[in-house]
Amino acid sequence: MLFNFDEEGNPQVYSKAEDERNAMAMQYLVGHWAEAMEDMNADSFKKNLNDVFTEEHEEEEEGLDENE
Numbered sequence: 001m002l003f004n005f006d007e008e009g010n011p012q013v014y015s016k017a018e019d020e021r022n023a024m025a026m027q028y029l030v031g032h033w034a035e036a037m038e039d040m041n042a043d044s045f046k047k048n049l050n051d052v053f054t055e056e057h058e059e060e061e062e063g064l065d066e067n068e
Helices: 020-062
Strands: 002-005 011-014
Touching: none
Parallel strands: none
Antiparallel strands: 002 011
8 A cells, every 4th residue: 555645745545455355454454553643643742742731830830939
């Protein structure tokens, strides 16, 4: 299976399978791969957001006096 973009930036997909069984196996693999990529991206996004808020909170705490 080949994914690419044409000269105008439009997505293109090419695939070739010897029979329906191989086509279904490829579809199954691509579907699960895409789901795994979505999970990884969501986890990375959550981690990045958490890191930003943690850094901001730490900066706020550094400016406080011990008596306050």
